[in-house]
Each structure stands twice: as structure tokens, then as C-alpha cells.
Amino acid sequence: MHIIIAEKNIAARRIASILAPKKPKKNRLSGVDIYEFDKDEKTIVMGLSGHIVKVDFPSQYNSWQKIDAKELVDAEIVTVPTHNKIVSALKGLAKKGKKVTIATDYDREGELIGVEALNILKKTNSNLEFERVRYSAITPKEINDAFSSPVDIDFSLADAGHSRQVIDLVWGASLTRYLSIVSGRLGNMFLSVGRVQSPTLAIIVDREKEREAFVPKPYWEINAHLHDTNKDKFVASHSKGRIWNKKEAEAIIDNVKSTDFSIVKEIKKSQKIDKPPIPFNTTELISAASSIGFTASNAMRIAETLYTNGYISYPRTDNTVYPSSIDFREQLNVFSNGVFKKYADELLKKKQLIPTKGKKETTDHPPIYPASYAKKSELNEQEWKMYELVVRRFFATFADSAIWETMKVKLDLNNEPFKSNGARLIDSGWRWYYPYNAPEDRLLPPLKENDKLMVEKVEMIDKETNPPGRYGQGRLIRLMEELGLGTKATRHDIISKLYSRTYVHGSPLIPTKTAYAVIETLEKYAPTITKPDMTSKLEEDMDKIAEGLLTEEKVIDESRKMLNTIFLELENNQDKIAESLRTGLREDKIVGQCPDCESNLLIRRSKRGSRFIGCDNYPDCNFSLPLPKSGQLVVTNKTCENHNLNHLRILSKGRRPWNLGCPQCNFIEWKKEKNNSHNVTQVKVNVSDDITKIKGVGKITAQKLDEVGINNMNDLLKADAFEVSKKTNISLKKIKDWQDIASVAINN
Structure with missing residues (x-):
């Protein structure tokens, strides 16, 4: 009997339906779905549930009061099952099996998940033959190609995944236990500390401190409202831009306030080439999804669903260069019918399909691209939104550059220099395929040198400099990638943990007083935990395990030495740490x-x-x-x-x-x-006041409205529809329609 192991049940079902000569038979074994068919031999495809075992400490280490946190650093690590039914089913299959094919996702985690299942199988039947198949999309071509060319299991890659589990367990458990006990925050309110989590939180807290320490500096801008003989209006600004001296700004105003006209002194027209975007890797996808309302974790969850259903390629990849193995014309032909037909047809007219390239090229998976055609009726609203994003980005990478015509105008108002810049899109290029976050035209009337323009008014605007912006999720993930914090598969989970531990709230991310207390204490008494250097070094070492350059044992031992050094810092300052934490947490x-x-x-x-x-x-x-x-x-x-x-x-x-x-x-x-x-x-909350009761306001839209201070129907009624539309990118008409509905609902 041939056993095929997939990572999840949905993947197992799809793989079985592709490989089977006719519809596979669904059965149950130990309460787990399996899919049977006969091809060259009896074949059973079974899905796991991700990791079916986990690393942990022996039970004697469970007592926080009896076992000192430092003892966890060098404690024994054991593997315990987390899905007993699946383990039981694997053992049952092993007794009758001859060959095993591991068909889990091809990355560090997927390799480890496959090896975990293989180890259970081989404990029951040590004579099992085993092989590995690798694919980047669950489509008939990819799956059939993968199973026709199996490869060896990469045990080094699995070891790299296992080392991460051990290192994160030891660091997280020991430091979390130590700080929670010292601060007196136990039970559900424990203080979570992590190898990647804490440096990431430090970035957020340090940015908030920059904002708090920021001292706004006043400046002034001077704008002239002009129009030509056709009454076409536009605004010109003083050429100095920001004027830091109020008296200087007032002197300019005094000079031009009685001026009735302005003279066009110079016009420069040129073209700006707007190059198409690079293919999606995980970071690029999360960043783009974040800009249209998805959280990082939600974006990856939906991308994973689309992948397991065969609609997009594997969503965890660093690659931004399409491999030559993808037949671009064939892939675009998939969309020659349906809602994307006009876009696909336009690209298929090209003699050559040459995609853009990013700087990162890897060989494990291609960039994220649409693997098959999906009908809108097959997906829910969020899934379709994500799928459309991937499709349009794929199209855009083959499209021509967009071209803007720009116009720079220099003007004179009573010998004071003013300027105005205009731009209009003259060739939409790739932006026709990918319309997200597109800049708007800034149109100026047709002008020529020495034109006399009428001055409607000149105004001096008081402004002040702004503090550095907070990090949104997409921007934070980019920064984590730059600093070597986490991996493409874990960064969104780290951000989710910061929210669930109430270290941050809102979007962009705002740290709580608890976050301040923890990070300020660690930065003062154990700064290594909050810096990216240590965790980045461990990430590099884990990559070397995958490459076969370092052993798992050596890297884990090195991480334990680092942690023992940190505990020396902690124990030498224990009283100060306790006082600092308790004072900070009280403020929370x-x-x-x-x-x-x-x-x-x-x-x-x-x-x-x-x-x-x-x-x-x-x-x-x-x-x-x-x-x-x-x-x-x-x-x-x-x-x-x-x-x-x-x-x-x-x-x-x-x-x-x-x-x-x-x-x-x-x-x-x-x-x-x-x-x-x-x-x-x-x-x-009065249910009738719930904003999601309005037709068209789902969870994502409600979250957008929440971010601009609209939590219920009353808030919506009081809001300025134009401002809400501007801040949320929701159409003005929709906002006004919703306000009408809210008015009726509240008054009734």
C-alpha cells in the first residue's frame, strides 16, 4: 500500500482528486478522513493538521513556583503528540504500508511536519520506503509533475525547523516565567517575552517614545489662489516652501496681499516613467494587502486558503523573480474567459511576455501568482478581494510602464517667486491592470509664458512639523525583514501575538503601558533581549542548519549559552527589575x-x-x-x-x-x-446601534470606520462624510447612503 501524507485534509482531498483515475473513495480511520484509490497500487492520501506533535518540557518543570525559571534554559526537551487521532491513524496505516510519499508544503515548517509524521510511521514499520514530492501550487500540472519526479527528504531543512521550535520554547518559557514571577503578573495576565516578539515590541515602543519626545517646530506656508481667463482655478505656493521665520512670512504677505495678478515666468513640461511593480513575495503581498484593509495575519490566512484550494501558488516565499519553468502565455490564457478577460487578452497581444524582476531570487518557490481561474461565486468577499489582488499584480508585472506628463510652472507675484506643479496620466500602462492606491491627476489649466493670471486670494497657513509616524502592519513586517527578525512564515504571527497579549492596540500599532513597562525594564537591565542582533544571529545559524553548514545541536547549545548570559544580567538586577516592572504595570x-x-x-x-x-x-x-x-x-x-x-x-x-x-x-x-x-x-451596546447591521458594512469595513473613530450609528450620523471618505477610501456616495440608513434606524 502506498501512503501519501499531505499537510492538511483539504490538501489531501485535492491531491487525491488529481492523482486518482476516477473519484477517490472517502473513508474514516481512527476518526480521520482518508482518501483511497487504486492506480498502480492501492493508494491512501491522508491529511495532517499541521504539526501533530510539539516540543515541551517534562511535566516536572510545569510548576512555576517550584521550578526556577533559569532551570528551563538547560532542561531536557521532549516531543509530545497534540493530535492523538491523527497519530493513531498513522500507526494504523503504517502496519499495511510499503511506501510513503511526503507531500507537505515545501518549506522549513512543511519539511518538519512531514518528518514528524514519517517518524511516527517508521516507529510502527521500520521497513517503509519513503520519498518526497515538492510543488508550489495544488494544480493538476504541478501535482502530476511533482509525483512523477520525487526527491529525497531534506532532513537538514527539517532540523532547522525543529531547532526553531526548541530555541523559541526555551527562550519564551524561561524569560516569560522569570518576568511574570518577578512582577507578580501570573495567571492569564502573565508577561510574555519572546526571542522575536520582544525586539519587535521594542521597535514599536521606541518609535512611540520618539513621538512623545518630539517637539513640533512651527513653520508657515504661503499659497496663492489663481485663475486664468476661463476661470480655471489652481493653487501656487511660495517657492521657499516651508518658511521658518514668521516675520519673513508676514513680510511676503504684506508684499503680495494687494497684488491683483500673477505672471507666468517659466513652464517646463516633461514625462515621468512609472515602472510596473515587482512580483509578489510574502512581504510584498502582506504590504499590499495591508494597504487595502487586511491585517497581516488575516492576509496570510486567506492566502493559505486560496493556496490549498488551488487558486494561487504557495504564499510563503522570498522570491521576487519568476522562474523560467512557468509558461506565462499559458498562465494568462487561463483568464481568457471571465471577469479578467479584457486584461488577459490585452497582455496576450504582446509578442514577448517579459515580467519585472525583484532583487530576491530563490529556488524553493516562485513568487505568488494565480495558479487557476476562480469564479467570484466560488469565494467569499475577502477571499475574492485577495485573489483579485494576486491576479492583478501578476498582470501588472507583464505590463508596460505608466507615463505621466508633468508640468512645472514658475510665477511672479509682485517680485515674489511662486510655483505650481501639475501631473496627468497620459498612458495608464500597468496601472490599468493594478489600480490600487493610484495617485490622482493634478491638473493645471493650459498655460504659456507671460500669461497674466488673476489672484483670488493669498493666504499664510500656520503649520508645524509632525512626529515620526507609527508603524502599520505592512511597514512593520518590512522592517522586521530588514532586521532579520523572524521569517516570512512567522512575522505575521508575531504581530498577532503582540495584539493578543495586549502589548499593542489600534492600527497603526500603539503600545500599551504594559509594553512600556516590559521594554523599558528589559532595555535597562537586559538589553540583549530587546535588540535584533541576537535573534538575527540565531536566524542566520538556523539557515546554516538548513544548508548543512551547522548542526542543530551546535546552534541550540549556542542559543542556551546566550540565554544563560542574559539570566546573569537579570539575576544581578532582580530587585531593580521587580520594582521597575511593578511601577510601570501599576501605571497601566x-x-x-x-x-x-x-x-x-x-x-x-x-x-x-x-x-x-x-x-x-x-x-x-x-x-x-x-x-x-x-x-x-x-x-x-x-x-x-x-x-x-x-x-x-x-x-x-x-x-x-x-x-x-x-x-x-x-x-x-x-x-x-x-x-x-x-x-x-x-x-x-444597543444592538440597533451596531454599525454592521447596515447592509454593506462588513467586518473589514467596520474596522476601517473604527480606525477613524466611528464605532456605531450615532458616530456615523455625526461624522463629516467627506472626511470619512477621504480617510477610509470608501466612496462618498456609500458613506452618505449609510448615514441615511442610520438616521432611519435610530429614529425608528
């Missing part, structure tokens, strides 16, 4: 000042375990406010104008974050509601 509970006595208001728990906001001056002051029973509370840096209390954000697993806002405003609103419930510790 402060919501503002008590309106009755001006002491701090803190998030507290009653003897029965319920949460509330209470005064630090209790029992002399009894001021308090109720809080919701469930969800993790995040104290944001936004404050209420009326009560000067910090706004609260509530995170619940599997749900969209809820902005509670000012707890006192929320309580006042709650008291006004005619609610029959007497449970004043839970504040509920």
Missing part, C-alpha cells in the same frame, strides 16, 4: 484623576472578582465606575474632553475590538438607557 491601570478628590482612578477587582474603576484614596473616597465583565481592558492615550479620563478599549478573542471610550461618559449613557437589566457591572 491608571485611567485618570478622581473628580471628587483628584487621586488616581485605577482599574481594580472586587473581592468577588468583578472589575470596576475605583479611587486610589479608598476608603476615604468611594468614587467608582462599572466595567464590562469580560474582555481584556486596554487604557489608551486618548482622553475625554469632559472628564479627562483615558478612553478604554476592550479586546475579546474572536471579536472585533470594542472602543468603550470614556468610562464615565459610557456610564452616564448607560444610565439614560431604558434597560431592564440590573447588572450595572456590564455595559451593553
Whole structure:
């Protein structure tokens, strides 16, 4: 019997349907789906569930109180099953099997997953023959080609994956246990520390500190509003741009304020070549998906679904150069019918299909491209949005450059130099195929030198410099890649962990006070943990394991030596670390000042375990406010104008974050509601006010609106539709239509 092992059940089902001469028979073995067919021999295809075993410490190390955190550094590592039914099914198959083909995803994790399954099989039947197949898309051609040319298993690649598991377990468990015990943050509120997670969090905290330390510098800009004889209007700005001296700006205004006309002194026209984008690798895909509303983790989850269903190629790749093995014309022909027909037909007119190339070229997987045609009806809204992004990017890499006509105009207003720049797209090129985030035309009226233009007004605008921007998820992943933090397969998971541990909130990412407390303490007393150098070195060493240049044992031993050095730093400063953490974490509970006595208001728990906001001056002051029973509370840096209390954000697993806002405003609103419930510790949102009840407002759209401060229908009604449209890229018409619906819903 021939056993084929795929990474997941959905992949097993597709592979079986491709390889089988006729429809494969579905059976159950130990509660696991298997797919049977006869070809040259009886064949069974079975899917795993990713990793079916995990690395862990022996059970005697489980007690945080009895076992010192440092003992975990050099502790024995054991492998334990996580999916007993799958392990049982593998053992059952092994007894009758002769040959095993590992058909898991081809990367470090996939190789390890395959070897984990192989080890279980061989423990039951050591005589099993085994081989490996590699593919980049679950399509008939790719799968048939892979199975006709099997290769050897890359045990070095699997060792590299296993070393990561061991190193991350030892670093994460020992440091998390140490800091949590020292700070007194145990149970569900433990302080998570990680080899990649902590340097990434340090980047976010350090950027926030830059923003806080930033001192805005005032400057002034002077703009002239002009029009020609046809009343075509445009704006010109003073050639100095930012003027740092107010008196100088005022002198310019005094000179031109009574001027009725401006003279065109010089016009320069030219063309700007806008080159097409490079193919998608994982980082490029996440960055592009982030710009149209996807979180990094959601983008990868959907990309994985599209891949396992055969619609796109493998989404975890560093490659930005298409291999010569892809028949581009054949791939474009896939889209010669359906919604992308006009785009595919246009490209197929080309005599030569020469794609763009990025700087990274690897041999494991090609860049991400559409592997097969999908109908819109076959996918949900998010899947289609991601699929369309991949298709359009693929098209764009074969398209011509876009061409812009630019015009630079120099003007004179009473001997003061002004300028205006215009641009219009004269050949859309690749932007016709890939319209995302396209710049708009900046049109100027037809002008010629010595034209006299009328001055409507001249204005002096007060401005100030802005602090450096926070990191969005796409930008952060790019930075992690540059610094060697994590891999293409793990970076989005690291960001998800920062959210789930309530170290960050919002988008772009904003660190919480807990994040400040942890990073400031580590940077002061154990800075190695927060720097990318150490984790980048370990990443390089793990790559060398995959290349066969280093052994897994040597790299793990080296990582343990690094960690022992860090523990020396920690233990030498233990009292200071404890004090620093506890002081910082206490600040994370402060919501503002008590309106009755001006002491701090803190998030507290009653003897029965319920949460509330209470005064630090209790029992002399009894001021308090109720809080919701469930969800993790995040104290944001936004404050209420009326009560000067910090706004609260509530995170619940599997749900969209809820902005509670000012707890006192929320309580006042709650008291006004005619609610029959007497449970004043839970504040509920009126279902009729839920913005997702509006047709067309799904989770992704609601998240976009949430990011601009619109959490419910009331917020939507009060909002400036034009500003909302501008900030969210949602059409103005849609915003106004939704406001009409909200108005009817609320008034009824």
C-alpha cells in the first residue's frame, strides 16, 4: 500500500482528486478522513493538521513556583503528540504500508511536519520506503509533475525547523516565567517575552517614545489662489516652501496681499516613467494587502486558503523573480474567459511576455501568482478581494510602464517667486491592470509664458512639523525583514501575538503601558533581549542548519549559552527589575484623576472578582465606575474632553475590538438607557446601534470606520462624510447612503 501524507485534509482531498483515475473513495480511520484509490497500487492520501506533535518540557518543570525559571534554559526537551487521532491513524496505516510519499508544503515548517509524521510511521514499520514530492501550487500540472519526479527528504531543512521550535520554547518559557514571577503578573495576565516578539515590541515602543519626545517646530506656508481667463482655478505656493521665520512670512504677505495678478515666468513640461511593480513575495503581498484593509495575519490566512484550494501558488516565499519553468502565455490564457478577460487578452497581444524582476531570487518557490481561474461565486468577499489582488499584480508585472506628463510652472507675484506643479496620466500602462492606491491627476489649466493670471486670494497657513509616524502592519513586517527578525512564515504571527497579549492596540500599532513597562525594564537591565542582533544571529545559524553548514545541536547549545548570559544580567538586577516592572504595570491601570478628590482612578477587582474603576484614596473616597465583565481592558492615550479620563478599549478573542471610550461618559449613557437589566457591572451596546447591521458594512469595513473613530450609528450620523471618505477610501456616495440608513434606524 502506498501512503501519501499531505499537510492538511483539504490538501489531501485535492491531491487525491488529481492523482486518482476516477473519484477517490472517502473513508474514516481512527476518526480521520482518508482518501483511497487504486492506480498502480492501492493508494491512501491522508491529511495532517499541521504539526501533530510539539516540543515541551517534562511535566516536572510545569510548576512555576517550584521550578526556577533559569532551570528551563538547560532542561531536557521532549516531543509530545497534540493530535492523538491523527497519530493513531498513522500507526494504523503504517502496519499495511510499503511506501510513503511526503507531500507537505515545501518549506522549513512543511519539511518538519512531514518528518514528524514519517517518524511516527517508521516507529510502527521500520521497513517503509519513503520519498518526497515538492510543488508550489495544488494544480493538476504541478501535482502530476511533482509525483512523477520525487526527491529525497531534506532532513537538514527539517532540523532547522525543529531547532526553531526548541530555541523559541526555551527562550519564551524561561524569560516569560522569570518576568511574570518577578512582577507578580501570573495567571492569564502573565508577561510574555519572546526571542522575536520582544525586539519587535521594542521597535514599536521606541518609535512611540520618539513621538512623545518630539517637539513640533512651527513653520508657515504661503499659497496663492489663481485663475486664468476661463476661470480655471489652481493653487501656487511660495517657492521657499516651508518658511521658518514668521516675520519673513508676514513680510511676503504684506508684499503680495494687494497684488491683483500673477505672471507666468517659466513652464517646463516633461514625462515621468512609472515602472510596473515587482512580483509578489510574502512581504510584498502582506504590504499590499495591508494597504487595502487586511491585517497581516488575516492576509496570510486567506492566502493559505486560496493556496490549498488551488487558486494561487504557495504564499510563503522570498522570491521576487519568476522562474523560467512557468509558461506565462499559458498562465494568462487561463483568464481568457471571465471577469479578467479584457486584461488577459490585452497582455496576450504582446509578442514577448517579459515580467519585472525583484532583487530576491530563490529556488524553493516562485513568487505568488494565480495558479487557476476562480469564479467570484466560488469565494467569499475577502477571499475574492485577495485573489483579485494576486491576479492583478501578476498582470501588472507583464505590463508596460505608466507615463505621466508633468508640468512645472514658475510665477511672479509682485517680485515674489511662486510655483505650481501639475501631473496627468497620459498612458495608464500597468496601472490599468493594478489600480490600487493610484495617485490622482493634478491638473493645471493650459498655460504659456507671460500669461497674466488673476489672484483670488493669498493666504499664510500656520503649520508645524509632525512626529515620526507609527508603524502599520505592512511597514512593520518590512522592517522586521530588514532586521532579520523572524521569517516570512512567522512575522505575521508575531504581530498577532503582540495584539493578543495586549502589548499593542489600534492600527497603526500603539503600545500599551504594559509594553512600556516590559521594554523599558528589559532595555535597562537586559538589553540583549530587546535588540535584533541576537535573534538575527540565531536566524542566520538556523539557515546554516538548513544548508548543512551547522548542526542543530551546535546552534541550540549556542542559543542556551546566550540565554544563560542574559539570566546573569537579570539575576544581578532582580530587585531593580521587580520594582521597575511593578511601577510601570501599576501605571497601566491608571485611567485618570478622581473628580471628587483628584487621586488616581485605577482599574481594580472586587473581592468577588468583578472589575470596576475605583479611587486610589479608598476608603476615604468611594468614587467608582462599572466595567464590562469580560474582555481584556486596554487604557489608551486618548482622553475625554469632559472628564479627562483615558478612553478604554476592550479586546475579546474572536471579536472585533470594542472602543468603550470614556468610562464615565459610557456610564452616564448607560444610565439614560431604558434597560431592564440590573447588572450595572456590564455595559451593553444597543444592538440597533451596531454599525454592521447596515447592509454593506462588513467586518473589514467596520474596522476601517473604527480606525477613524466611528464605532456605531450615532458616530456615523455625526461624522463629516467627506472626511470619512477621504480617510477610509470608501466612496462618498456609500458613506452618505449609510448615514441615511442610520438616521432611519435610530429614529425608528
